[in-house]
Amino acid sequence: MVKYIAKRLGLSVLILLGVSLIIYVLIRLMPVDFIENKILAMNQGGATVPQDTVDALYATYGLEDGSFLGIIKGYFNWLLNICRFDFGTSFKYGLPVTDVIVSKMGVSFAVALIATIFEFMIAIPLGITASTHQYSFRDYLVTVLVMIGISLPSFFFGQVLKGIFSYGLGWFPISGMVEAGSSSTGIALLIEYIHHMILPILTIVILSIGPRMRMTRTNMLEVLNSDYIRTARAKGLKESKVINKHAFRNTLIPLVTTLAGLLPSLFSGAIITEQVFGLDGIGNVALQAMNAGDIPFIMGYNMFLALLSVIGVLLSDLMYAVVDPRVKLE
Amino acid sequence: MEENKNLESVSLEKDAQVINGTKDQALQEKEVPQVNSQANNDEEPLDKNIKLMSPTRMVVRRFFRSKLSIIGLVMVISLFLFSFFGPLFYTRWGETTPDSSPLTEYGTSQFTYTKNGQTFVIKQTVEKEMSYNSYAPISGDHLLGTDQQGYDIFTRLMYGGRISLTVSFLAVFVITALGVVMGGIAGYFGGWVDNLIMRICDVLMCLPGIPILLIIGLILDSAGVGGSERIYWLMIYLTLFSWPGTARLVRGQILSLREQEYMVAAEAMGYSAPRKIFKHLVPNVMPQLIVQMSLSLGSMILYEATLSYLNLGVRAPFAAWGTMINIISTDPNVITDHFLAWGPAGICIVIAVLGFNFVGDGLRDALDPKMRR
Numbered sequence: 001m002v003k004y005i006a007k008r009l010g011l012s013v014l015i016l017l018g019v020s021l022i023i024y025v026l027i028r029l030m031p032v033d034f035i036e037n038k039i040l041a042m043n044q045g046g047a048t049v050p051q052d053t054v055d056a057l058y059a060t061y062g063l064e065d066g067s068f069l070g071i072i073k074g075y076f077n078w079l080l081n082i083c084r085f086d087f088g089t090s091f092k093y094g095l096p097v098t099d100v101i102v103s104k105m106g107v108s109f110a111v112a113l114i115a116t117i118f119e120f121m122i123a124i125p126l127g128i129t130a131s132t133h134q135y136s137f138r139d140y141l142v143t144v145l146v147m148i149g150i151s152l153p154s155f156f157f158g159q160v161l162k163g164i165f166s167y168g169l170g171w172f173p174i175s176g177m178v179e180a181g182s183s184s185t186g187i188a189l190l191i192e193y194i195h196h197m198i199l200p201i202l203t204i205v206i207l208s209i210g211p212r213m214r215m216t217r218t219n220m221l222e223v224l225n226s227d228y229i230r231t232a233r234a235k236g237l238k239e240s241k242v243i244n245k246h247a248f249r250n251t252l253i254p255l256v257t258t259l260a261g262l263l264p265s266l267f268s269g270a271i272i273t274e275q276v277f278g279l280d281g282i283g284n285v286a287l288q289a290m291n292a293g294d295i296p297f298i299m300g301y302n303m304f305l306a307l308l309s310v311i312g313v314l315l316s317d318l319m320y321a322v323v324d325p326r327v328k329l330e
Numbered sequence: 331m332e333e334n335k336n337l338e339s340v341s342l343e344k345d346a347q348v349i350n351g352t353k354d355q356a357l358q359e360k361e362v363p364q365v366n367s368q369a370n371n372d373e374e375p376l377d378k379n380i381k382l383m384s385p386t387r388m389v390v391r392r393f394f395r396s397k398l399s400i401i402g403l404v405m406v407i408s409l410f411l412f413s414f415f416g417p418l419f420y421t422r423w424g425e426t427t428p429d430s431s432p433l434t435e436y437g438t439s440q441f442t443y444t445k446n447g448q449t450f451v452i453k454q455t456v457e458k459e460m461s462y463n464s465y466a467p468i469s470g471d472h473l474l475g476t477d478q479q480g481y482d483i484f485t486r487l488m489y490g491g492r493i494s495l496t497v498s499f500l501a502v503f504v505i506t507a508l509g510v511v512m513g514g515i516a517g518y519f520g521g522w523v524d525n526l527i528m529r530i531c532d533v534l535m536c537l538p539g540i541p542i543l544l545i546i547g548l549i550l551d552s553a554g555v556g557g558s559e560r561i562y563w564l565m566i567y568l569t570l571f572s573w574p575g576t577a578r579l580v581r582g583q584i585l586s587l588r589e590q591e592y593m594v595a596a597e598a599m600g601y602s603a604p605r606k607i608f609k610h611l612v613p614n615v616m617p618q619l620i621v622q623m624s625l626s627l628g629s630m631i632l633y634e635a636t637l638s639y640l641n642l643g644v645r646a647p648f649a650a651w652g653t654m655i656n657i658i659s660t661d662p663n664v665i666t667d668h669f670l671a672w673g674p675a676g677i678c679i680v681i682a683v684l685g686f687n688f689v690g691d692g693l694r695d696a697l698d699p700k701m702r703r
Contacts, residue, residue: 140397151687
């Protein structure tokens, strides 16, 4: 087990190296130049910035050489800094990238965590009823509803919800995290946060119930057809006991492994949903950073996402062996 | 599935005879399979109540037995007809021809000011002359009204559908082709080739999708790629990053199929590796591939719409479903005041994705030999 984990960790480092190289080269090819914008802003006063100041600016940000060799050199510089746990300083915010990520992560994590809890709480019972009443009206109804959820584009559904509940009925705020000019603290602030997050969470939950529900249904069906369930029924056990104690236990295996795989991604933020609802989460910040050409932040954010997905895969593989004793890791 | 393998071995025999024998022998023996099949036909009616069905027919029958898959098929086909043949019959408006009948628009604005402790509210009606018929209501002229620029929404839905459906189909076919080739090679050869391809897959699977496409979108901006071809470039890059899913599926299947006896036979025949991979292994992965393709068509449409919504893909004045929804970000009043300008596009996306999901689901159930109903 220890050997397996060590091997997987080594492999993860290799994967991350590959990912970072691809992302770095792509980012350096990106035209939106933070410094050009900065110089333009400097020039606005009527004065022209002298060329050596421009060169010096490029040099400070480590972008003086745009050629192939320069990009490769820049990459190794970046890599060297990573080894010293230095992810660089965000151009836009003037703070270390890690600080920006950590400070914006909370909102995204809160939204994603609450959404995931609701998702599982709704999806599992739905999946179980659908499987125990296979091919009944109930099964079809649940399947069609969750399929519609899967098929909704997040930006469209988010706007529809906003149109109905924020603009139409006025129940929820239109966007942002707090009311404009709000000065509430403590519990009042918390309530304000929750009030602003209900619609985004609703959007995420409805969009992602589908895969979990279908997973539960498929696995339940498979388990319900197995011999030991017939034995349990033949023993005269109550149907509720057969379903909840015997069948559901085995359905939990894939659910727990997906949950483990999902955990890291809770930190990653939902770019589109956060943009639609104007949440101050990491996805929205990243979108703005990308439009501003904030190279260190984009690099840091993308590596953060890659790291999360590597950890997710590793966690779900390990969890599989923990939950299902038949699986042996080699 | 069983019958599939039988067919495989019959064709093997045939090939073997052609390869081993001279031309004459081959000519003579060409009749052998026919004779065989006749003999089979004679033997078959052991019990007249048993009807034999080819696997394909069985799958088709099972597919059409499910109501959901029929509904999905109808949704997909009608969207296809709507977007590809619609513009041929409904030629009243073009994709980028605005309705330029002049319009006088009345807007209201409101001022508040305080004087001597009293608050006054002044409501003013502003008259604005517009050179095009903006946000026209539903009428005989415009079946779904017009948008901000006076474009006919119904027409733009059709043209948008063309883009979305074409792009998604192309992307899915390229992804599948790449995935089959890479997965086939990895699964068949194993060893370091397999290792290399799988590690590339690992790397590509860890790349965050939307952020990467945002970056590529900005690169395309600087390369000066125009409004209507951008989406094709973006989808090319998307395919480069998304074949690993298919490759893994193909590889997994081939790893298990490789050990089967008919592959030993193929080995004994001395077939070339490409022939063994693409003629004998890949056809047996087809069922899973077809399901995967129809499901990923739905997700590709969603991807395309998201990219266009973020203004990375198709850009105005050209139409795509995502681009039509993007109108919201320019003017928030549109959300409530002019639902027609963006709602139908969203509904089209949902219908397309839902249709492909239903079809994919139906196919999965129909192709699954364990499902008996």
